[in-house]
Amino acid sequence: MGEDVRIIVDGRAIAAPQGATLLQAMLDAGLDIPHYCYHPKLSIDGSCRLCSVKIEGMPKLQIACNTTVRAGMVVHTDDPDVAQTRRGVLELLLLNHPLDCPICDKAGECWLQNYSMRFGSRVARTVEPRRKHGKRLDIGERMLLDQERCILCRRCVRFCREVSASGELVIYNRGDRSVLDIADRRLDNAYSMCTADICPVGALETKDFHHRLRVWFFTQTASVCPTCANGCNIAIDESHNRIWRLTPRRNDAVNDTWMCDAGRLNYRFVASPARLRQPLALRDAALVPTSWTEAIECAAAHLLRVRDAYGGGTLGALVSPHLTVEENFRFGELLRVLGTKQIAMAVARGPSDNFLIKPEKAANARGVRELGLVSGADDGLGSLIDAVKAGRVKALYVCGDDIVRVLEAPRLAALLEALELLIVQTLEQVPAFARAAVTFPTTTFAEKSGVFVNFAGRAQRIMAAIVPPPGWLNDGEIFTALLNAVSSRQERFNPEAVWAHIVDSTAQFSRLTLERLGTQGAPLSPAGAPAAGQAPAT
Amino acid sequence: MAARVKKVMRPPPRIADWHSAVALLMGFWVTFRHLMVNLFGFSRGRQDFTVYYPEQRFLHAPALRGMPVLVQMEDGRERCVACGLCEWACPTSCITIFPAETDDQVERYPRVFDIDVSRCMFCGLCEEACPEEAIVMSRQVEIAAYSRAGTLWHKDDLLVPVAKLKTRIDYLRANYGR
Ligand code: SF4
Ligand code: SF4
Ligand code: SF4
Ligand code: SF4
Ligand code: FES
Secondary structure (H helix, E strand, O other): OOOEEEEEEOOEEEEEEOOOEHHHHHHHOOOOOOOOOOOOOOOOOOOOOOOEEEEOOOOOOEEHHHOEOOOOOEEEOOOHHHHHHHHHHHHHHHHOOOOOHHHOOOOOOOHHHHHHHHHOOOOOOOOOOOOOOOOOEEOOOOEEEOOOOOOOOOHHHHHHHHHOOOOOEEEEOOHHHOEEEEOOOOOOOOOOOHHHHHOOOOOEEEOOOOOOOOHHHOEEEEEEOOOOOOOOEEEEEEEOOEEEEEEEOOEOOOOEOOOOHHHHHOOHHHHOOOEOOOOEEEEOOEEEEOOHHHHHHHHHHHHHHHHHHHOHHHEEEEEOOOOOHHHHHHHHHHHHHHOOOEEEEOOOEOOOOOOOOOOEOOOOHHHHHHOOOOOOOOOOHHHHHHHHHOOOOOEEEEEOOHHHHHOOHHHHHHHHHOOOEEEEEEOEOOHHHOOOOEEEEOOOHHHOOEEEEOOOOEEEEEOOOOOOOOOOOOHHHHHHHHHHHHOOOOOOOOHHHHHHHHHHHOHHHOOOOHHHHOOOOEEOOOOOOOOOOOOOOO | OOOOOOOOOOOOOOHHHHOHHHHHHHHHHHHHHHHHHHHHHHHHOOOOOOOOOOOOOOOOOOOOOOOEEEEEOOOOOEOOOOOOHHHHHOOOOOEEEEEEEOOOOOOEEEEEEEEEOOOOOOOOHHHHHOOOOOEEEOOOOOOOOOOOHHHEEOHHHHEEEHHHHHHHHHHHHHHOOO
16 A cells, blocks of 8 residues: 555544545544444445545535545535435434334444434334334344344345355345345355344344343453464453353454354353363262362372372373463473473364364464474374373373364273373363363363464463352463472462563563553564573473 | 533522521421321311321322332233343342243243342332333332342242233323323
């Protein structure tokens, strides 16, 4: 893009890049210009006419979304004509709009509600009955359509053509007979729920969030999707200390304004009743609930026993690609103190596409590699398995249950059979780990803060949205408690401090302070051999 | 948007507003008047000065804001569609609603509708916020309970048949410009 051009809007000078649309320039300058059909990540449609503005030298009002900025352009958005046009557009949209607000999932974040209250007229002049159309239509595996609520902005139609490239949605008929519907196939693409985000009204609704909770009760927390290595930026909607919905957050370097349906729906495990709520210890071949203190003491004693009997080299570890960089760094410290050499990582893989969905189904595999905890094409897994089989590794500390999905059951069973000591940290009780001496519950992405590194090497922050029960230790705190128990250290786990330490000590993370990561993240420094004296953990 | 200013006429100040001695005397006069009425009122045809609660109950005026209750329609269902506006309007946050879907045409109903009576301050904002005339301030004022759990009214406790609430609903329509 060339030089910035300067334009005057309502007497205020704003600068915009050459070739930008006027609407985007005004929005970027912080002006609140009402618009429906324009979306920064979709083609221009120019169908709603709500963004009309007065431009000096042009006889009629122009739609700002389809006007390119020109140097010296003088624009008025506070003109009575503009106000009247907005009022008119909104009145026409409301002619046939049902009075569904009390039962509409979009209420509270609906652009029609907001603009009508701000720019519309408070009186309805119509006497004709409203148009009747399909309601609560089941148009896809995860989507519902209410044709009466649709304002025909065609955002969803363009999304299906341009972004998901599947073209399920079309508008039939013309003029006031126009109606949105699915064409020859149902709206089942892998990104279908994004249409509910971009629909300015409640015409497209997700089944998952249908009649669940009012959006005004939510506290939004900026975070990152934990489901695959792409690391789509998300907002966690929390209320009553529960997650109700995940929605994509704009990040042009990662996911634009989209996320996949699988990622969006992957939040219920956080409140799953199957989750472990207490550590378990093996007593007489049965796993019994135990207190946190006891579990830490027991695990530390077991680890020390094996180390003292056979040496630190016989301790192996499987690190988790779901834990944050900080937690894994602390785990690395613990392993170094214990003298562990065999460290590996198991990452479950699944389907991918060439848009957002990545094959590695974990958010922080790259972060673990960047810390230098694991190496090799298979992240050291093969070598660890060989070492266990050969009896060189007698104890294994397993974080996460990815290994269950990576190794077939008989191989995994044979592997765990050969061990003398197993300590695991999992979300739910896993039958394969029934012999674990100690089982710690692990903490989900929504209950802690930290940093994930996505597949492309972009470090992004996650933030705690819900509060775990009192007395709970998150993964970093478990590692720290163990570290304190096996050494003479007296540390606490403070992710910010750990991150600051990582930034100071690891070349790839240098200069990436939390302030710099902000809500949009930042790319790691170009990978290079860590300088001498900065060797990462182990 | 500039706030619109509405000028209201106030009555001109009276002498009593300025002179505390006068105000004091006026207060004494009120007390004295009540004393006289109570002493000699029977002879003037007044029957009762005391409502013998709970044997007798006073039928409050429809303007009274008692316990907020949910309107139950003739078919037994609640009129509420769980829109959450009362929950939002409530200054004491004593309403808790969890919506759910129904096959019915209204699509939505409150799966859970709780009011914590011990926190309600009978302000009536929930009633004003409701777009469905589904929550109204009843004349129910007997809300004491033996336990804290008893002060949490659930949906079944709150439902009152619409016929019993007619007075208040009529009052609302007449006075709230609906
Ligand atoms: S369903 Fe929503 S996004 Fe699609 S055309 Fe209608 S209003 Fe626009
Ligand atoms: S593409 Fe990956 S990171 Fe993005 S939403 Fe889907 S699972 Fe999450
Ligand atoms: S009367 Fe006021 S305090 Fe009581 S439930 Fe209604 S809004 Fe809340
Ligand atoms: S405002 Fe009325 S309809 Fe909405 S939740 Fe409250 S009682 Fe129900
Ligand atoms: S936003 Fe410009 S015409 Fe719709």
